[in-house]
Amino acid sequence: MWLFDRDLWIEIFHTLGKNMFRTFLTMLGVIFAMVILVLLLGSANGMSNGFNKIFAGTASNSLFVWGQSTSEPYKGFERGRRIRYKIEDAEILKKQIPEIEVLAPRIELGSHRSVVSVYRNGQTSGSAVYGDYPEIDEITKKKLVEGRFLNQTDIEHSKKVCVIGEETYKLLFDKGENAIGQDIRINGVYFAVVGIYKPNNNINIDGENAVFIPFTTFQKAFNSGDRMGWMAIAVESKTPVPFVEKQIKDILKHKYDIHPDDDRAIGSFDMSEIFNNITSFTMVLQGFSFFVGIFTLLAGVIAISNILLITVKERTKEIGVRRALGATPKIVKRQIVVEAIVLTAFAGLVGFAISVGILAIMNSMWGSGDDFPFANPMISIPQFVISFVLMVGLSVLIGLLPANRAVKVRPIEALREE
Amino acid sequence: MIEIKDLHKSYKMGSNSLHVLKGINFKVEDGELVAIMGSSGSGKSTLLNILGMLDGADSGEYTLDGVPIKNLSETKAAQYRNKFLGFIFQSFNLINYKSALENVALPLYYQKVPRKERQEKAMQYLEKVGLKPWAHHLPSELSGGQKQRVAIARAMAAEPKVLLADEPTGALDSKTSYEVMDLIQQINDEGNTILVVTHEEDIAHMCKRIVHLKDGVIVEDKKIEQVRAGQYV
Ligand SMILES: Nc1ncnc2c1ncn2[C@@H]1O[C@H](COP(=O)(O)OP(=O)(O)OP(=O)(O)O)[C@@H](O)[C@H]1O
Numbered sequence: 001m002w003l004f005d006r007d008l009w010i011e012i013f014h015t016l017g018k019n020m021f022r023t024f025l026t027m028l029g030v031i032f033a034m035v036i037l038v039l040l041l042g043s044a045n046g047m048s049n050g051f052n053k054i055f056a057g058t059a060s061n062s063l064f065v066w067g068q069s070t071s072e073p074y075k076g077f078e079r080g081r082r083i084r085y086k087i088e089d090a091e092i093l094k095k096q097i098p099e100i101e102v103l104a105p106r107i108e109l110g111s112h113r114s115v116v117s118v119y120r121n122g123q124t125s126g127s128a129v130y131g132d133y134p135e136i137d138e139i140t141k142k143k144l145v146e147g148r149f150l151n152q153t154d155i156e157h158s159k160k161v162c163v164i165g166e167e168t169y170k171l172l173f174d175k176g177e178n179a180i181g182q183d184i185r186i187n188g189v190y191f192a193v194v195g196i197y198k199p200n201n202n203i204n205i206d207g208e209n210a211v212f213i214p215f216t217t218f219q220k221a222f223n224s225g226d227r228m229g230w231m232a233i234a235v236e237s238k239t240p241v242p243f244v245e246k247q248i249k250d251i252l253k254h255k256y257d258i259h260p261d262d263d264r265a266i267g268s269f270d271m272s273e274i275f276n277n278i279t280s281f282t283m284v285l286q287g288f289s290f291f292v293g294i295f296t297l298l299a300g301v302i303a304i305s306n307i308l309l310i311t312v313k314e315r316t317k318e319i320g321v322r323r324a325l326g327a328t329p330k331i332v333k334r335q336i337v338v339e340a341i342v343l344t345a346f347a348g349l350v351g352f353a354i355s356v357g358i359l360a361i362m363n364s365m366w367g368s369g370d371d372f373p374f375a376n377p378m379i380s381i382p383q384f385v386i387s388f389v390l391m392v393g394l395s396v397l398i399g400l401l402p403a404n405r406a407v408k409v410r411p412i413e414a415l416r417e418e
Numbered sequence: 419m420i421e422i423k424d425l426h427k428s429y430k431m432g433s434n435s436l437h438v439l440k441g442i443n444f445k446v447e448d449g450e451l452v453a454i455m456g457s458s459g460s461g462k463s464t465l466l467n468i469l470g471m472l473d474g475a476d477s478g479e480y481t482l483d484g485v486p487i488k489n490l491s492e493t494k495a496a497q498y499r500n501k502f503l504g505f506i507f508q509s510f511n512l513i514n515y516k517s518a519l520e521n522v523a524l525p526l527y528y529q530k531v532p533r534k535e536r537q538e539k540a541m542q543y544l545e546k547v548g549l550k551p552w553a554h555h556l557p558s559e560l561s562g563g564q565k566q567r568v569a570i571a572r573a574m575a576a577e578p579k580v581l582l583a584d585e586p587t588g589a590l591d592s593k594t595s596y597e598v599m600d601l602i603q604q605i606n607d608e609g610n611t612i613l614v615v616t617h618e619e620d621i622a623h624m625c626k627r628i629v630h631l632k633d634g635v636i637v638e639d640k641k642i643e644q645v646r647a648g649q650y651v
């Protein structure tokens with residue numbers, strides 16, 4: 001195996017070491033290219049990670065479904081009829097659509113997106129009030145600063161407890177005041193605060209001025225009967241959300257006598273769409289990084305090839321002597337190609353080390369910031385391997401140029417060279 | 419050992435062509451020491467290069483140790499050169515960043531001889547030319563005569579069938595020239611076949627046969643009484 005041929009390596013390091021300064025200049029192009037490639041890729045990854053951080057706690061393959069008003073007359077009903085779901089719909093949907101992993105029903109006090117007055121010790125806030133199941137936390141996770149979220153026991157015993165947003169806390173309590181265990185009043189009913197959540201710089205559908213109480217408590221306290229306003233649904237990861245979305249709508253349309261072509265009666269929002277958009281965005285970013293990086297790399301490798309051409313020219317006579325002594329064209333070419341590989345690989349590693357350092361600095365500067373989607377900018381091992389293989393592959397191809405030049409001169413002419 | 423028949427060679431230079439070798443017929447037996455003489459431009463080097471497979475003839479036959487040499491690929495030619503031939507050049511042509519020992523070991527490297535064995539063998543040949551103490555010196559630290567002796571050791575190292583020397587003493591003073599010729603005679607005494615191109619009458623008379631080239635043909639080919647170089651050293 002030539003790879004372990006000590007003489008080959010001695011010769012290569014000798015020829016490269018003979019003109020250190022030139023060798024270094026030669027490598028600059030590739031070092032620079034590798035830095036560009038890794039920085040671009042690393043930044044793209046950093047953005048991707050940043051987005052993931054923002055969406056952490058939100059089930060990506062999920063959707064929300066609520067009722068709106070019909071836009072078509074159907075089966076004797078006039079258009080403009082308000083659609084109100086019943087709590088039994090949750091069970092029906094879960095039973096009929098096995099792809100549904102989690103279904104969290106919700107009911108809202110007052111009309112949709114309206115606020116209700118919440119009182120406490122003479123302080124008042126206008127907050128949204130929701131009756132929820134604990135499962136909602138599996139779809140849009142709340143970051144609790146204190147206490148806990150609603151649980152199954154709360155539901156079973158219809159406990160008069162609530163979880164409030166940080167905004168609501170600020171309106172109802174004094175700064176630094178302990179809220180846990182304190183009562184707040186909604187429509188004349190008292191609820192004990194068990195938890196406070198804060199925005200965790202992710203997408204926050206419910207806002208921070210909101211009060212969550214157990215669904216069953218809501219039913220009793222506000223006499224909502226079997227009504228249900230809203231459903232948050234997590235779909236198993238292999239199934240596309242629109243597929244389940246259509247089934248849900250078909251079932252609900254049938255049940256509530258909605259015209260099959262009426263698209264406005266049932267409101268829905270597909271979370272996965274946002275995720276898919278972001279995924280394509282970061283993929284385009286990575287593709288672009290590779291594209292730019294590869295071309296700079298090509299330029300760098302061509303520079304190496306050029307220098308090797310000069311070296312080969314300078315060594316014409318020596319190569320002629322070697323060939324007179326029995327070096328076959330293959331041996332001569334191999335040495336020059338290996339020189340190209342060694343130069344490129346070494347320069348690539350230097351560039352890699354530099355850029356990893358820069359990425360680490362970038363991470364410490366912006367990596368933990370909340371306002372900019374950027375976290376852990378680093379290239380992955382497969383990306384590193386691909387870049388490296390590409391780089392070495394390029395250097396072999398480009399190294400063949402000076403290698404062929406070296407053997408193109410006939411030995412007799414090479415020997416005559418002065 | 420060497421047999422050539424009706425060898426022709428011309429160089430094309432633009433539209434004209436220069437006919438350098440015009441039908442050379444010539445035979446060298448095993449163990450001969452032949453001097454090739456002739457005025458400058460008579461085609462001595464051209465002939466030697468063709469014999470050395472560094473250049474090709476236009477027409478004619480060339481057989482080396484029973485092997486016909488014709489239409490060789492560069493790879494094949496390199497292998498034959500390595501196996502059959504040793505070269506000694508006027509300008510030594512040592513590789514300047516390699517020590518004397520490494521230079522001598524180089525043909526063995528191309529024969530894929532293992533490193534250790536290569537070094538040992540190269541050292542033997544250096545000892546033979548009297549340069550063992552200089553083994554680890556670079557060519558730039560050696561005198562002209564020493565360089566040529568390293569070159570001779572290198573030519574010998576692969577144990578070729580024929581040694582080809584193009585004016586081996588051309589760059590040396592007469593005393594050093596005789597030392598080199600003494601070495602060449604010793605090698606010949608051991609049975610090696612050697613061809614020496616030279617301008618100098620005294621060097622030619624240290625061989626056993628003189629071939630005279632003129633205008634691309636052999637005009638004279640005679641066996642002579644060898645003058646031993648050793649008596650002048
Ligand atoms: N590559 C070449 N291209 C064109 N002409 C050449 C080439 N090599 C040699 N010649 C010509 O061929 C002729 C013979 O050259 P060669 O080198 O064989 O002479 P020589 O006998 O070795 O002379 P010298 O004693 O000066 O070394 C010369 O006229 C020379 O100019």
Ligand SMILES: [Mg+2]
Pocket residue numbers: 462463464584
């Ligand atoms: Mg000549």
